[in-house]
Amino acid sequence: MRILLFGPTGQVGWELQRALAPLGQLVACGRDSVDLADRTSLAAAIARHQPDVLVNAAAYTQVDRAESDPASAERINAAAVGEMADAMAARGGWFLHYSTDYVFDGTKAGVYREDDPAAPLGVYGASKRAGEVAAAAAGGRHLVLRTSWVYAARGQNFVRTMLRLAKERQSLRVVADQTGSPTSAELIADVTAHALKRVLDDGTESDRMSGLYHLTADGHTTWHGLASRVIGQADNAGAQLSCRAENVEPIGTSDYPTPAQRPANSRLDTTRLRETFGITLPDWRYHVDRTVAELTEQ
Numbered sequence: 001m002r003i004l005l006f007g008p009t010g011q012v013g014w015e016l017q018r019a020l021a022p023l024g025q026l027v028a029c030g031r032d033s034v035d036l037a038d039r040t041s042l043a044a045a046i047a048r049h050q051p052d053v054l055v056n057a058a059a060y061t062q063v064d065r066a067e068s069d070p071a072s073a074e075r076i077n078a079a080a081v082g083e084m085a086d087a088m089a090a091r092g093g094w095f096l097h098y099s100t101d102y103v104f105d106g107t108k109a110g111v112y113r114e115d116d117p118a119a120p121l122g123v124y125g126a127s128k129r130a131g132e133v134a135a136a137a138a139g140g141r142h143l144v145l146r147t148s149w150v151y152a153a154r155g156q157n158f159v160r161t162m163l164r165l166a167k168e169r170q171s172l173r174v175v176a177d178q179t180g181s182p183t184s185a186e187l188i189a190d191v192t193a194h195a196l197k198r199v200l201d202d203g204t205e206s207d208r209m210s211g212l213y214h215l216t217a218d219g220h221t222t223w224h225g226l227a228s229r230v231i232g233q234a235d236n237a238g239a240q241l242s243c244r245a246e247n248v249e250p251i252g253t254s255d256y257p258t259p260a261q262r263p264a265n266s267r268l269d270t271t272r273l274r275e276t277f278g279i280t281l282p283d284w285r286y287h288v289d290r291t292v293a294e295l296t297e298q
């Protein structure tokens with residue numbers, strides 16, 4: 001079983017290197033060996049490695065920058081994804097890919113299901129939605145895992161930003177009217193490996209599992225709730241902070257203007273994933289607390 005991984009230096013890709021290794025012969029292609037902006041480079045990587053499974057953890061993830069660089073976001077998050085999906089459909093292999101809660105506009109009152117209409121508010125979300133559509137349109141076997149608010153002990157993420165700012169400033173202002181589920185890269189990688197093992201073990205029976213799934217930690221909070229949790233846990237662990245949890249001020253979205261608009265509600269219903277693959281998802285605080293512990297030990 002040959003597994004090809006794109007994006008091994010990213011948050012999710014890094015964890016996938018560990019999680020996927022036991023499932024087959026894993027080859028990781030970083031930017032040094034494949035540039036997804038270049039169609040020829042992408043086709044050559046697939047031709048060279050002849051994968052049975054392609055896992056794409058690479059993406060254009062700078063939400064605000066995408067607003068002024070839509071061509072790059074569209075190329076990496078949509079066109080390249082379509083080319084990957086087409087190539088894997090032609091090979092008869094599995095294509096695994098990730099998408100985002102930012103495909104929704106956040107106006108729904110409850111949790112979003114996989115088949116709720118997408119209505120992205122920004123360029124990043126629109127490019128990721130186009131990638132989802134392209135992955136399905138190829139007609140091959142695929143798993144697209146839609147996740148949200150990803151963080152890890154390494155890489156660029158909100159949890160690490162909050163710890164850095166809490167060391168520099170005596171107070172922080174964080175939006176309290178955007179709700180979602182913080183999800184660790186480690187959880188995403190472990191669930192990916194579990195789901196991949198399942199579809200490979202089930203052979204052609206697994207064709208009915210092909211499709212789109214929501215994958216987030218259980219429960220939800222706001223960005224303010226997440227910042228308060230992170231700073232409170234770091235403080236308890238003895239980190240030297242200038243800002244305490246009680247000095248994280250809740251603000252409204254309009255008080256924190258950004259180039260890209262973000263959904264007010266992006267809670268995702270994970271029933272389909274849990275029931276199809278028999279997975280239990282931990283509360284969002286579980287991995288947040290472990291990640292903060294790891295970061296404050298360093």
Ligand SMILES: NC(=O)C1=CN([C@@H]2O[C@H](COP(=O)(O)OP(=O)(O)OC[C@H]3O[C@@H](n4cnc5c(N)ncnc54)[C@H](OP(=O)(O)O)[C@@H]3O)[C@@H](O)[C@H]2O)C=CC1
Nearest residue numbers: 007009010011012031035036037058059061098147149150
């Ligand atoms: N981060 C988040 O909060 C969320 C992420 N997602 C999705 O999850 C997936 C993984 O995200 P995450 O791990 O956070 O991503 P990161 O931003 O941490 O990593 C992105 C990866 O993509 C690679 N990459 C970007 N452009 C290119 C290119 N032109 N050629 C080759 N490689 C490229 C990067 O390589 P390099 O290191 O060289 O730049 C890096 O390995 C993505 O599909 C993302 O859309 C979904 C919801 C939330």
Ligand SMILES: Cc1cn([C@H]2C[C@H](O)[C@@H](COP(=O)(O)OP(=O)(O)O[C@H]3O[C@@H](C)C(=O)[C@@H](O)[C@H]3O)O2)c(=O)[nH]c1=O
Nearest residue numbers: 061063100101102148149150158173174175223256262
């Ligand atoms: C740094 C900071 C951000 N914010 C706000 C801005 C924004 O509304 C929210 C989150 O900010 P960030 O820019 O860190 O997060 P953002 O880049 O929007 O994160 C998103 O990334 C992409 C890749 C995804 O797919 C999404 O699921 C989501 O995780 O917090 C504050 O209120 N105060 C602050 O000090």
Ligand SMILES: [Mg+2]
Nearest residue numbers: 061062063064
């Ligand atoms: Mg960001």
